[in-house]
Amino acid sequence: MTVCIGARPACEAASGRVPRKPEAGRHERETTMMRALMLAAGAAAAGYALGSKSGRGTYKKMMGQSADLWHNAGVQDKVSEASKVVKETVPHVQETVGALAKKAGQRTGIKS
Secondary structure (H helix, E strand, O other), X not given: OOOOOOOHHHHHHHHOOOOOOOOOOHHHHHHHHHHHHHHHHHHHHHHHHXXXXXXXXXXXXXXXXXXXXXXXXXXXXXXXXXXXXXXXXXXXXXXXXXHHHHHHHHHHOOOO
């Protein structure tokens, strides 16, 4: 029997065992579980906010604060600036994406 202290792959090699491969699909299952947990937490928070008196009060307070923030002159200036940038940038992006799609179609033999 081999007693190993240290790196596991070296230990397994010394004992003659074949190292196990990581479980297939583990990351996807963990991601799905985390999404489900976040959804459940969000549903619980929404249920509290809409279902209790104190929750409704908190909800109304948050809605008032968000409306005040949205109508703030500084915020509206930034929204306007962002809107202008998007309107100026979209045609260029559209041309670039169109050219790349055409190039990819030519490489794959797909005609548009």
